[in-house]
Amino acid sequence: MKHLLTGALFAMLCTTASATTIEAQLGDADGFGIGVTHASGFLWSAIGGGDGDGTDRWVYGTQAATLTYSLGTLGPITSASLEVFTGGQGLYGLTSVLIDGQLLGTLTDGDDVGPMYNYAWRDTFDLSSFLGLLDGSNTLTFQTNNSGDGWVLDYARLTISDEGGAPVPEPSALALLAAGLIAVRLAARKQRTAQA
């Protein structure tokens, strides 16, 4: 009981440095500018003129885009992921996604048969094996299997995290802990006296 109490007390007094997470995003999450949602169909002709950055615009074949960001106060990177929301991908074969030329995987087939022909999918890729590439500037390539494959990118979001520091007790917390330990010991002694 005493150890349980002191353990809990110590855990409470430690200041836990939480992990820092940054996001780098190309385009806005507005369903290609027309509110299309994950796993739903849409008509390519409904897509507008785009946001000027290559997103929300109907394009054909392989496209590349560069994501630049500041690593700021991020410590050693321990995890990262890439989320992309695209539609109409996959004419006669799936589209590959690459980061700085390294293959991450393929996009979900969004070029199914009718009634809508084009479907929107959110795909997420684990970047655990590519953390060394995350240096503040990365090129994303969407490599279609067919140059005539029409498709649209809503957004691409890179999420990068460090592990955060180990819990560190503060001096004032240590003083409190000492006071807590004395209190616990006194309580235990009182209990023993009562039992005797």
Ligand SMILES: [Ca+2]
């Ligand atoms: Ca297509």
Ligand SMILES: [Ca+2]
């Ligand atoms: Ca968008």
